[in-house]
Amino acid sequence: MTSSPDPARLSKAIDSAVAELESKGIVRRIWAKDHTLWSDSPQEITNRLAWLTLPEAMRSQAAEIRAFAESVKETFTYTVLLGMGGSSLGAEAVVKIIGEDASFPLFHVLDSTLPSVIREVEEQVDMADTLFIVSSKSGSTIEVISLYRHFRERVAEAVGEAKAGERFIAITDPGTPLERLAEDHNFRRTFLADPNVGGRYSLFSHFGLVPAALAGVDVARLLERAHAMQQRCGPAVTGDKNPGAYLGAYLAAMWREGRDKVTFAPSLTFQPFASWAEQLIAESLGKARKGIVPVATEPLGGPDVYGNDRCFINIRLEDAEPSPVDKMLTQVGARGPFVMTQSIRDIYDVGELFYWWEFATAVAGVYLGVNAFDQPNVEQAKRNTNDVLAAYEKSGKLPAAFATISPKDLFARAKPGDYLAILAYLPFTTEVDTALSLLRERLMTRLKIATTFGLGPRYLHSTGQLHKGGPNNGLFLQIVKDDKEDIPIPGKPYSFGALAQAQALGDLQALAAAGRRVARIKITGSLEDSLSAIG
Secondary structure (H helix, E strand, C coil), X not given: CCCCCCHHHHHHHHHHHHHHHHHCXXXXXXXXXXXXXXXXXXXXXXXXXXXXXXXXXXXHHHHHHHHHHHHHCCCCCEEEEECCHHHCHHHHHHHHHHCCCCCCCEEEEEXXXXXXXXXXXXXXXXHHHEEEEEECCCCCCHHHHHHHHHHHHHHHHHHCHHHHHHHEEEEECCCCHHHHHHHHCCCCEEEECCCXXXXXXXXXXXXXXXXXXXXXXXXHHHHHHHHHHHHHCCCCCCHHHCHHHHHHHHHHHHHHCCCCEEEECCCHHHHHHHHHHHHHHHHHHCECCECCEEECCCCCCCHHHCCCCEEEEXXXXXXXXXXXXXXXXXXXXXXXXXXXXXXXXXXXXXXXXXXHHHHHHHHHHHHHCCCCCCCCCHHHHHHHHHHHHHHHHHHCCCCCCCCCECHHHHHHCCCCCCEEEEEEECCCXXXXXXXXXXXXXHHHHHHCCEEEEEECCHHHHCCHHHHHHCCCCEEEEEEEEXXXXXXXXXXXXXXXHHHHHHHHHHHHHHHHHCCCEEEEEEECCCHXXXXXXXX
């Protein structure tokens, strides 16, 4: 630690934040959908709060969703979810935590435009025996629609155009381009979600439930647990008796005390939850140059590598044996109330956990004074990507990336309270995972700052908002590598390889425009040697 924390002061800050819940009527006003809690304007708030009652509202549809999953499980061997951000992260986390039912099709998620990643998924399934889930709230997400174009062509090659549509379903809001496309292309089924729910709060809508059911998850049971937490967070439950409100007040108190890095240190079972929570926290709270930085999947360090800008969340099964994480947090937690342990009775209680954090994040947004439901800086990277693609269409080549500072100079600018975000446009292989984990561990130990990691372009729909709209305490290291192969996008003048590169360039420009400290390296040889050389 950089200095000794003051446990008494932190406890007092938590008590003060909890008292505010009562004095400002925060819980009651959330349930009354009072937009002034977050903004003077109701825009992107009053039409984003249906998530509050989703667990209750969707219980009546659980049987229908389950029946659909049962009706197709004998027909298909695989399912592939094509989605980005809120359209895939929740379902992926639920399936990974609860586990797949072996009697249902094997479940895959594809949320990348990297050609090698697309090809890897393609090689793991049989086009004729796969049900593709095309999932997009707006119905126009460039990654999702591009992936649909590709797989539609591949499926038609395998089974013929007349039967291709039966191998696709859509999940989207009413009236979107995807709804029309699904109808025109004879999709097997279209699920229309409640449009008054934002993407990152949509886990308990069709976006999360349909893919999870197709993997064999008992969605009725999941909703039952989520509904229990919905009731515990209800309008009549105030102060520290309300779990979601208390957690939101706790996060706000830590933020006010400079502990703006929420470090998830869950047991192995719950690591996928942290990847989902990254988007919820970063996209909800990282704006107006404020923010809470979620830190997930960080290698474990000793107590001395963590600064006073951290608080820790441990999630574990109640009856699990103590893990190395538990032991480390016991050492760290002995120094103050900045370690919170959330114990789960059984695996389906993860439904409670998801709702708990949704409510807490909305509450924390009140304290930070930000609209927890918009994402004002996400569009900038999208516009930059479109500009790069337009230049590509005119010239036939991508513009060169502008010169950045070196990684060495980037690291030299690190200060206490900063965090390092590693943004890798690489396939997530075992080799990449190992090399980047070692890099994070080395830099965390050397610089004594938090490290985060995002796969491109996936992170653009997760932590990208925080990177550009949050506080300027991030160091950004973008890592790119030419893919050995490329895949054309049917009907488009650019390929997946060009799209992925355009997304990396577009985000680099957006980070620089936001005044962020950023370095970029291109891997040309061994990944391990290249990363060893920079860190």
